[in-house]
Amino acid sequence: MAQIFPxxxxxxxxxxxxxxxxxxxxxxxxxxYYASPWYTDVGYRPIQPVPxxxxxxxxxxxxxxxxxxxxxxxxxxxGIPPTKTCMNCHNMILPESDRLAPxxxxxxxxxxxxxxxxHKSPDYVYFDHSAHITAGVGCSSCHGNIAEMDVVAQFxxxxxxxxxxxxxxxxxxxxxxxxxxxxxxxxPANQAEFAAKQKELLDIKAPVTDCTGCHR
Amino acid sequence: MSIxxxxxxxxxxxxxxxxxxxxLVTGGHSxxxxxDKVSGIVETKTPPKWxxxxxxxxxxxxxxxxxxxxxxxxxxxxxxxxxxxxWGWAIVNxxxxxxxxxxxxxxxxxxxxxxxxxxxxxxxxxxAMTIFAVISAxxxxxxxxxxxxLAYYMFPVPNQMLVWxxxxxxxxxxxxxxxxxxxxxxxxWYVGLxxxxxxxxxxxxxxxxxxxxxxxxxxxxxxxxxxxYEKAYLMLxxxxxxxxxxxxxxxxxxxxxSMVPGWHTTIFPPYFVAGAVFSGFGMVMTxxxxxxxxxxxxxxxxxxxxxxxxKIILVTGSMVGYAYMTEFxxxxxxxxxxxxxxxxxxxxxxxxWAYWIMFLCNVITPQIFWFKKLRRSIPVMFVASIFVNIGxxxxxxxxxxxxxxxxxxxxxxxxxxxSIWDILTFVGSFGLFFTFFLLFLRFLPMVALSEVxxxxxxxxxxxxxxxKGGAK
Numbered sequence: 001m002a003q004i005f006p007x008x009x010x011x012x013x014x015x016x017x018x019x020x021x022x023x024x025x026x027x028x029x030x031x032x033y034y035a036s037p038w039y040t041d042v043g044y045r046p047i048q049p050v051p052x053x054x055x056x057x058x059x060x061x062x063x064x065x066x067x068x069x070x071x072x073x074x075x076x077x078x079g080i081p082p083t084k085t086c087m088n089c090h091n092m093i094l095p096e097s098d099r100l101a102p103x104x105x106x107x108x109x110x111x112x113x114x115x116x117x118x119h120k121s122p123d124y125v126y127f128d129h130s131a132h133i134t135a136g137v138g139c140s141s142c143h144g145n146i147a148e149m150d151v152v153a154q155f156x157x158x159x160x161x162x163x164x165x166x167x168x169x170x171x172x173x174x175x176x177x178x179x180x181x182x183x184x185x186x187x188p189a190n191q192a193e194f195a196a197k198q199k200e201l202l203d204i205k206a207p208v209t210d211c212t213g214c215h216r
Numbered sequence: 217m218s219i220x221x222x223x224x225x226x227x228x229x230x231x232x233x234x235x236x237x238x239x240l241v242t243g244g245h246s247x248x249x250x251x252d253k254v255s256g257i258v259e260t261k262t263p264p265k266w267x268x269x270x271x272x273x274x275x276x277x278x279x280x281x282x283x284x285x286x287x288x289x290x291x292x293x294x295x296x297x298x299x300x301x302x303w304g305w306a307i308v309n310x311x312x313x314x315x316x317x318x319x320x321x322x323x324x325x326x327x328x329x330x331x332x333x334x335x336x337x338x339x340x341x342x343x344a345m346t347i348f349a350v351i352s353a354x355x356x357x358x359x360x361x362x363x364x365x366l367a368y369y370m371f372p373v374p375n376q377m378l379v380w381x382x383x384x385x386x387x388x389x390x391x392x393x394x395x396x397x398x399x400x401x402x403x404x405w406y407v408g409l410x411x412x413x414x415x416x417x418x419x420x421x422x423x424x425x426x427x428x429x430x431x432x433x434x435x436x437x438x439x440x441x442x443x444x445y446e447k448a449y450l451m452l453x454x455x456x457x458x459x460x461x462x463x464x465x466x467x468x469x470x471x472x473x474s475m476v477p478g479w480h481t482t483i484f485p486p487y488f489v490a491g492a493v494f495s496g497f498g499m500v501m502t503x504x505x506x507x508x509x510x511x512x513x514x515x516x517x518x519x520x521x522x523x524x525x526x527k528i529i530l531v532t533g534s535m536v537g538y539a540y541m542t543e544f545x546x547x548x549x550x551x552x553x554x555x556x557x558x559x560x561x562x563x564x565x566x567x568x569w570a571y572w573i574m575f576l577c578n579v580i581t582p583q584i585f586w587f588k589k590l591r592r593s594i595p596v597m598f599v600a601s602i603f604v605n606i607g608x609x610x611x612x613x614x615x616x617x618x619x620x621x622x623x624x625x626x627x628x629x630x631x632x633x634x635s636i637w638d639i640l641t642f643v644g645s646f647g648l649f650f651t652f653f654l655l656f657l658r659f660l661p662m663v664a665l666s667e668v669x670x671x672x673x674x675x676x677x678x679x680x681x682x683x684k685g686g687a688k
Contacts, residue, residue: 160377
């Protein structure tokens with residue numbers, strides 16, 4: 001009986017099996033890297049209507065975070081300052097600057113500045129800044145070293161897995177109240193000891209890890 | 217099956233068959249007439265009747281797709297679900313279809329291991345029925361979640377949320393059980409098809425030859441190939457056998473592990489398995505009776521085979537009936553008020569009509585098969601098989617709905633009735649099933665040719681000696 005298929009087809013099953021295996025690995029690898037919030041979200045850096053520089057205001061001039069973000073210790077939202085906060089200084093400092101024109105415009109008309117939000121959490125997530133600050137989690141743990149940023153960029157993925165990882169084991173991220181706004185804080189050698197004391201002192205139970213902790 | 221030929225007991229059985237026992241294939245068929253008969257079905261021009269049925273089946277499938285489309289667009293509110301009854305027809309249909317599959321695996325794997333050679337007449341299309349029934353079943357878990365784009369939550373997929381399915385939940389085991397079942401059944405079916413695909417290939421020309429040649433995997437029917445093949449087939453049968461018991465046991469635990477009265481019983485797994493085999497044989501009967509009539513396969517699927525299947529229906533039907541009564545006894549014996557109420561409510565509550573349809577179809581109907589005359593009457597068994605199908609669907613309805621609609625809190629009691637979309641989805645699932653089944657009848661050999669040839673008297677090594685009077 002004549003052969004139906006040419007001889008090279010003997011190798012076809014082997015090649016297809018190897019090819020399929022390799023493609024699977026490549027696809028998993030691509031999804032693993034490119035579909036992760038570490039890739040899709042970290043580094044988000046929108047251009048703001050006014051080129052406000054945290055680097056200048058925080059690092060060079062030494063403003064405290066809470067000077068503008070007044071709600072951070074007492075409410076769920078840290079808060080974006082109203083134009084009036086800007087004008088406290090800028091009606092004296094650089095009052096003629098072109099770059100500040102939108103701020104003066106806003107102040108004159110009473111229309112708020114349309115800042116573009118960088119750190120977003122979905123509307124089905126309940127997140128409370130004050131709870132985290134009170135427990136001893138500092139600004140830079142989630143936002144990175146804002147003091148070195150001319151334009152603010154997202155520093156962490158803010159994915160659920162990232163939240164949960166810290167909620168399950170927060171010890172490395174707890175600091176004394178005096179260090180909360182320190183942008184360059186790193187855990188000291190005796191961090192484990194401190195974390196244990198801190199949790200006892202503040203009577204912190206383990207952070208919630210069940211669904212309703214954040215999805216209320 | 218030549219692997220069996222090596223066993224002395226098989227030889228003596230075959231010799232006996234010649235010496236007076238009924239033959240498995242009647243009509244004086246030889247190897248070549250069998251090949252012509254079975255291959256001929258898929259090689260001749262498509263009969264107009266087939267087109268008519270296919271159009272009906274595809275229309276049914278479109279109804280299913282349309283209903284699913286509307287469900288996805290609008291949400292599960294289009295179904296008749298209400299507050300206590302959160303599991304409605306979707307679950308009923310899922311269990312119904314998965315159960316039907318079990319007969320195919322029982323016939324192909326367990327009867328193979330038990331050397332019941334009459335299985336060869338029906339195993340191929342019973343296995344096909346299994347696969348298509350499982351496909352129809354799998355539609356329902358996929359859509360019942362409402363937000364189908366989140367169906368991947370059912371699988372343990374690593375994800376950025378670090379969220380996993382609950383590994384202690386039988387609903388997750390279900391995914392694995394049915395997934396494994398589908399994979400093994402498909403493999404088993406395909407491996408069984410290889411020699412027959414090669415037979416068809418050798419009779420075909422041109423593109424058809426190439427396509428069949430591709431799927432026949434270079435099968436030449438050599439001695440060594442048969443040796444490997446039969447080992448593979450035996451191993452797959454061994455793998456498939458526990459699945460007959462495990463899949464529906466797991467489906468049963470979906471119910472049994474919850475605290476709902478009427479579900480929370482240890483009898484559920486064996487009772488579900490018996491019911492599954494019962495319902496599956498009902499479906500095999502329905503399909504076999506029609507197929508053998510239309511395609512003239514009376515010589516291969518003989519009345520003796522049908523009678524044997526009726527005996528299995530009688531046995532499993534009686535097991536199901538026994539389970540119903542045990543449930544009542546245990547409900548009374550437990551002394552648990554909620555349990556007693558659940559069962560009294562089943563038989564005499566608002567769903568009594570469904571309960572008694574179930575009882576009549578599943579418990580009374582199979583009892584007619586105590587009589588040989590009825591066991592061998594085609595019209596009787598056809599009607600009975602339809603009743604079995606209906607009864608087993610109602611069993612799942614009764615279990616799912618009666619318990620939920622009357623749970624611990626009388627304030628939340630409610631009566632469940634399906635919406636038009638529930639009904640269309642269910643009807644449409646038959647369209648899906650028959651679309652696959654008709655394609656199978658049209659393009660693949662519906663009888664396992666090589667296996668049927670193996671049970672012909674000529675396949676016995678001593679056949680010719682015997683005829684010359686030399687074997688004994």
